[in-house]
Amino acid sequence: MYQYTDFDRQFIRARAAQHRDQLERNLAGTLADDDFRPLRLQNGWYIQRYAPMLRVAVPYGELASRQLRVLARIAREYDHPSKEVFDKAIGTQATWGTTHLPVGYGHFTTRQNVQFNWIPLTKSADVMDLLATVDMHGIQTSGNCIRNITSDELAGVAADELADPRPFAEIMRQWTTLHPEFAFLPRKFKIAITGATADRAATYWHDVGLHLQHNAAGELGFKVLVGGGMGRTPVIGVTIREFLPWNQIMNYLEAVVRVYNRWGRRDNLYKARIKILVKAEGQRYIDEVEAEYQQIITVDGAPHTITQAELDRVTASFVPPTLDLNAPTRNVTVPAERQADYARWLQQNVALHKNPALRSVTLSYKRLGQAPGDADADQLDTAADLADEFSAGELRVTHDQNLLLPWVRAVDLPALWQAASHAGLARSNVRLLTDMIACPGGDFCALANARSIPVAAAITERYQDMDELHDLGEIDLHISGCINSCGHHHSGHIGILGVDKDGKEWYQVSLGGSDGSTLSGPAVAGKVVGPSFGAHEIPGVIEAVLDTFRLNRAGRETFIDTLHRVGFEPFKLAANSARLVDLHAELHQLPKSEGYARDAQEA
Amino acid sequence: MTALTMKLLSAADASTSDAAAHTLVVANTEDPRSLALEGVARIDLHFPKFTDGRAYTQAFYLRRRSGFTGEIRATGDVLIDQLVQMERQGFSVAVLRADQNIDFAQKQFDRYRAFYQGDAVTAKPVFSRDENKEATV
Numbered sequence: 114m115y116q117y118t119d120f121d122r123q124f125i126r127a128r129a130a131q132h133r134d135q136l137e138r139n140l141a142g143t144l145a146d147d148d149f150r151p152l153r154l155q156n157g158w159y160i161q162r163y164a165p166m167l168r169v170a171v172p173y174g175e176l177a178s179r180q181l182r183v184l185a186r187i188a189r190e191y192d193h194p195s196k197e198v199f200d201k202a203i204g205t206q207a208t209w210g211t212t213h214l215p216v217g218y219g220h221f222t223t224r225q226n227v228q229f230n231w232i233p234l235t236k237s238a239d240v241m242d243l244l245a246t247v248d249m250h251g252i253q254t255s256g257n258c259i260r261n262i263t264s265d266e267l268a269g270v271a272a273d274e275l276a277d278p279r280p281f282a283e284i285m286r287q288w289t290t291l292h293p294e295f296a297f298l299p300r301k302f303k304i305a306i307t308g309a310t311a312d313r314a315a316t317y318w319h320d321v322g323l324h325l326q327h328n329a330a331g332e333l334g335f336k337v338l339v340g341g342g343m344g345r346t347p348v349i350g351v352t353i354r355e356f357l358p359w360n361q362i363m364n365y366l367e368a369v370v371r372v373y374n375r376w377g378r379r380d381n382l383y384k385a386r387i388k389i390l391v392k393a394e395g396q397r398y399i400d401e402v403e404a405e406y407q408q409i410i411t412v413d414g415a416p417h418t419i420t421q422a423e424l425d426r427v428t429a430s431f432v433p434p435t436l437d438l439n440a441p442t443r444n445v446t447v448p449a450e451r452q453a454d455y456a457r458w459l460q461q462n463v464a465l466h467k468n469p470a471l472r473s474v475t476l477s478y479k480r481l482g483q484a485p486g487d488a489d490a491d492q493l494d495t496a497a498d499l500a501d502e503f504s505a506g507e508l509r510v511t512h513d514q515n516l517l518l519p520w521v522r523a524v525d526l527p528a529l530w531q532a533a534s535h536a537g538l539a540r541s542n543v544r545l546l547t548d549m550i551a552c553p554g555g556d557f558c559a560l561a562n563a564r565s566i567p568v569a570a571a572i573t574e575r576y577q578d579m580d581e582l583h584d585l586g587e588i589d590l591h592i593s594g595c596i597n598s599c600g601h602h603h604s605g606h607i608g609i610l611g612v613d614k615d616g617k618e619w620y621q622v623s624l625g626g627s628d629g630s631t632l633s634g635p636a637v638a639g640k641v642v643g644p645s646f647g648a649h650e651i652p653g654v655i656e657a658v659l660d661t662f663r664l665n666r667a668g669r670e671t672f673i674d675t676l677h678r679v680g681f682e683p684f685k686l687a688a689n690s691a692r693l694v695d696l697h698a699e700l701h702q703l704p705k706s707e708g709y710a711r712d713a714q715e716a
Numbered sequence: 717m718t719a720l721t722m723k724l725l726s727a728a729d730a731s732t733s734d735a736a737a738h739t740l741v742v743a744n745t746e747d748p749r750s751l752a753l754e755g756v757a758r759i760d761l762h763f764p765k766f767t768d769g770r771a772y773t774q775a776f777y778l779r780r781r782s783g784f785t786g787e788i789r790a791t792g793d794v795l796i797d798q799l800v801q802m803e804r805q806g807f808s809v810a811v812l813r814a815d816q817n818i819d820f821a822q823k824q825f826d827r828y829r830a831f832y833q834g835d836a837v838t839a840k841p842v843f844s845r846d847e848n849k850e851a852t853v
Contacts, residue, residue, distance in 0.1 A: 120829070120842070127827045134823065135797065143817060144797075151767050152797055257767065287832040288841065293801035294776055297769030363833075363841075374773050375747075413780055416839040423843040 114175045114507060115283045115430045117248040124290075128252060129245045132156050133238035140235070155258055155296070157251025158237050162559045163202035164194050165237070167229045168254040169244060171510050173264035173282040173306070174225030178497040178506040180247045184219050184227055185493035191240055192217045194231040209618065211556055211564065219493055221478060221486040223550055223601055224303070225263050225510040226254055230557050252290055257298045257385075259289040259370065265307045265314050266511040269431060270473050270519045272465045276325040276333055278308035280428040281362065284419055288363045295370050299377030300385035302370065303342075315512065315628040317341050317350045317636035318604060320387045321369060323362070333359045339369060339402075340391030343598035347638035348388040353399055360424075363417035368405035372398065434505035434520055438470050443528040451534075457541035457583060458530055463521075472523050474503075476516045476538040477548065481573055484566045485551040486514030495536045503529045514550060515543065544587045544632070546659075547573050550601050554594030554611065555618070561594030563611025563618040563648070568592055571652045585659060587632055588672045603638040604628040606673045607658060612645050619645035622654055624684050625676050633673055640681055642688040650693050657691040658684050720825040722799060723809045724818055730791075730811040744770040748777050753784055761807070763792035772805045779806035779836040796821045800828075806836035 117125075135152050138144035144152075153159075157168040169184065193216050194202065203214055220228040232240060244250055254261055262282050269277045285304065289295070295302075305314040308325035316322030322338035335357045341350030357365050376394070378384045391398050409415060447455045462475045476496060479485050488496070496516050500508045503525050504518035511517050516538075521529055533539035542548045549572065552558065554565025569592055576582050591605030595612075602608030608623040626639030646654055662672050665679045676684060738757035742748055744764065753759075759778060761771040771790065778784040789809040790802050796816050803825075812818065834840045 123829055124832075127829075131824075131827055138820070143820070145815075148766070148795055148797070290832050291801075291828075292833055293804040293831070293835050294772040295769070296801060297767045297772070371773055371776075374769055379768060379770075408781065413839065416834045416844070417841055418844075420844060426843075 114177060115172070115279070115427065121287075122245075122248065125245045125248060125250050126242075128156070128250055128291075129238070129241040132158075132241050136234070136238050151256055151297070153234075153237070154256035155253055156237075156241065157254040158234065159255050160234070160559075161230070161557050162555075163205075163557075164198050164231050165234045166557070167232050167237070167240065167251060168222070169227045169229075169249060169251050170254045170261045171226050171249075172286050173262055173268060173279055174266060174510040174512075175268075175279065176508045176510060176516075177247070178500040178508065180249055181493055181497040181500070181508060183243060183247045183249065185490045185497065187229060187232070187240055187243065188217050188219050188488075188493060189490035191232045191236055192219075192229045195233065198231075198233075206556055209555075209564070210567070214556060215483070215487065215489070218483075218487050218489040220484070220553065221488070221510050221514045221516070223512055223514065223599065224261060225266075225512060226261055227510065228553075230553070255301075256296075257300050257302075258296050259292065259298075259302045259304065262286055262289070263303070263305045263314055263319075263512065265309050266509050266513075266517050267313060267464060267473060267519070268308065268509075269433075270466050270468075270471070271309045271311075271313075272467055273311055274309045274467065275327065276308040277428075277431060278306045278323075278325050279431050280424060281323075281325065281359070281419075282306050283427050283430070284423065285363065285366070288366075288417065295374060298370070298374055299379050300382070300387075302373070302387065304366075311631045312629045312636075313512070315601070315604060315630075315636070317629045318343060318601075319350065321366065322350050325359070326356075328356045335359065335362055337365065337369075340388045341636070342386050342388040343601065343603050344386065345383050345596050346389065347598075347603040348392060349636050349638075350388075351391065353402065360419040360421075361415070363419065364409045364415050365406050367417060368402045368409055372401045372405055376401075433468070434507070436471070436505060436520060436522060438522060442522070442524045445527040445531045447527055447530070454534075454539075454541060454579075455527070455530055457579065458539055459526065461541045461543040461545065461583075462539070463526065470523055472521045472526065474518045474521045474526070474529060474533075475511065475543045476518065476533055476536075477540040477542055478515050478538070479542055479548045479573070480537060480540050481570075481577065484553070485549055485569050488516075492536070492538070496538070499529065499532060499536070499538075502532070513543075513548060515548070541579065542582060544589075545582050546585055546588045546590055547576050547582060549573075549590040549592060550605070551592040552594050552600035554592075554600075558594060558599075560597060561611055562596075562613035563594050563620060565592045565594040565600060565609075565611065568609060568620065568648060568651050571648075572655055575652050575656070585662070586669065586671050589626075589628065589633060590655075591626070601628070602626070604633075604636065605639060606633065606676070607655065608639045609651065614645065618648055620648065620651055621645045622651075622658075622688055624658065624688075625673070625681060627673070632671065634677070642685045646692065650691060653691040653693070654688050657687040661687040720799075720803075720822055722803045722807060724799070724821055725809060725811045726816075726818070727811060727814045742774060744768065744774070746774075748774045749781050751782075753778075753782060753786075756784075756786060758787040758789060759784065760789045760791050763790060763794055763798075766793040766795050766798055768793075772801065775802075775806040776836045780839075796824060800824050804831070804835040804837055 306323040324336040337354040338350035555561035593600035623639030627633035629636035
């Protein structure tokens with residue numbers, strides 16, 4: 114993975130010092146809350162329903178075990194609210210049925226970052242200093258700027274990869290970092306990059322999606338997509354450039370973002386994303402970007418052309434680790450009664466690798482008793498240990514909120530399975546129904562209309578039978594607590610969205626969405642099945658939809674293929690027939706979140 | 717380390733030193749490349765809120781595309797925490813919001829040795845700057 118230079122290290126330390134200065138001025142009363150908010154957001158500090166949240170950047174999802182251990186330490190030592198804060202939180206959440214709020218843990222996000230939910234803001238500067246000791250930070254993980262760049266979880270190891278996107282992701286990370294012109298855009302701006310034939314990075318759902326590929330002449334470059342996004346108005350990105358030479362990507366993105374900064378709407382928060390601009394202006398936007406790009410080349414002299422020397426310098430960080438393929442493995446025999454489990458784990462959690470002697474292995478953070486993507490301090494340390502023993506000390510945070518070990522020797526699989534299994538991280542549910550995406554929802558987020566975690570828990574509990582789960586096959590279930598779509602409900606085969614009706618907790622169900630993966634087909638937003646449901650109805654609705662699938666399924670067909678073949682209607686009918694007579698909805702009056710809605714809006 | 721070369725004015729200073737002649741006040745919605753700049757000594761670019769970043773692009777256009785060498789003045793919601801990026805985008809004068817403390821400003825310029833990307837003042841990114849060849853390794 115990328116090796117920080119002295120320059121990079123000094124830069125991160127300077128950023129931590131800048132945050133400390135701003136925090137101290139804020140606490141001293143010389144930097145007003147309203148003036149501090151956009152600054153701390155751009156360091157990942159965002160105040161939620163009851164306490165601050167820290168979003169730590171994990172550039173393109175790549176983590177070293179030494180970094181993960183520091184994240185574990187932050188979970189253990191800092192992710193704890195004061196008694197007053199916790200009492201207020203649990204007391205208020207109890208009014209809509211939440212009886213447990215975890216503390217002391219990290220949460221993996223769909224944008225491959227890691228979040229903490231309880232760190233007091235007064236300790237934020239200490240945490241930033243601690244992160245800087247392992248080359249980490251929260252730069253541009255929130256706010257209306259260019260966010261952390263995401264990538265394929267299998268970048269650099271995928272068997273179907275055309276070119277490794279990580280050196281480009283890193284060079285672009287540096288270009289976006291504290292860009293003076295693009296720090297206060299109309300709205301947030303998210304870039305995803307892939308270099309594989311299969312899209313595992315939901316590129317069509319991003320403000321900019323980049324596909325590394327070769328043209329007919331065999332030259333390396335990018336297909337550039339622009340204007341995708343979720344939220345209130347789901348839009349699929351359009352191709353703005355079929356082929357852009359690799360060394361021009363920053364000159365070109367400068368044009369894309371500059372025209373957005375000039376023309377993007379600033380009068381309405383919900384119309385401020387680039388997707389709205391691209392939809393409204395169409396070809397005129399594209400023409401303006403091309404004109405601006407030409408000016409950058411001819412007038413400015415294409416200053417951000419990536420030099421071969423810079424590409425070589427950065428690429429040198431991404432050479433595969435030297436593994437001794439002949440070193441002995443720990444002798445582990447999978448017991449007879451666990452053979453079926455092991456076979457399923459090999460099938461779901463283990464992926465083929467560029468190097469035929471290696472595999473990449475997903476550790477599942479989708480299990481009973483913890484929210485999707487949550488890991489406490491000990492579990493974070495355990496993952497770091499597994500990475501050290503089995504994966505050259507490297508891990509990836511996946512878009513699906515799990516951790517992935519990218520450098521596992523095939524001969525070590527039984528030993529890794531046993532170790533992961535003992536740590537509770539070997540559930541063979543990767544890409545299956547219970548490997549759901551879910552945002553933190555109304556238990557933490559000030560913007561949420563409804564809770565996500567209890568719904569995720571109810572479905573997880575219902576589908577614990579591994580025979581049934583494997584029989585159902587691969588299904589993307591995505592849950593968002595509000596229309597901001599952090600849980601990507603639009604792109605789920607089954608999407609669940611928390612909505613607010615009369616201050617109560619309701620859920621809209623949609624079907625047929627796709628993130629653009631090979632399994633799911635071209636990216637598209639799911640269709641809503643009808644009026645929203647009460648929380649109690651959701652497990653029954655899911656059950657009815659899956660029964661309809663079982664009824665109509667041809668052989669081992671996947672859920673999404675059956676839905677495409679049979680059509681939406683029978684599923685819609687089934688979902689609506691699962692409504693209950695008595696909703697008990699009065700139990701779930703939404704506690705109003707005072708104050709920090711503005712943080713949430715900018716997040 | 718970046719140097720503070722910007723001139724900082726308090727709101728009171730600015731109103732007394734205001735020379736309206738040869739000054740253009742440009743709205744955020746205007747494309748400054750279309751302006752006739754002959755005889756113009758000063759251009760005021762406005763920040764309705766400090767989180768409205770349009771003037772950064774306007775300043776860039778004036779310096780890089782129009783070759784404007786006169787004064788570019790930041791007005792409106794101008795806070796010390798944005799001065800460094802203003803200077804990098806070509807602003808030469810900032811009229812600070814009334815409540816801002818000029819004493820805190822210099823510290824903001826002392827913090828970073830250099831920045832990764834090019835800007836209106838330094839065109840090239842750090843990896844292409846000759847003088848910084850060692851800085852990146």
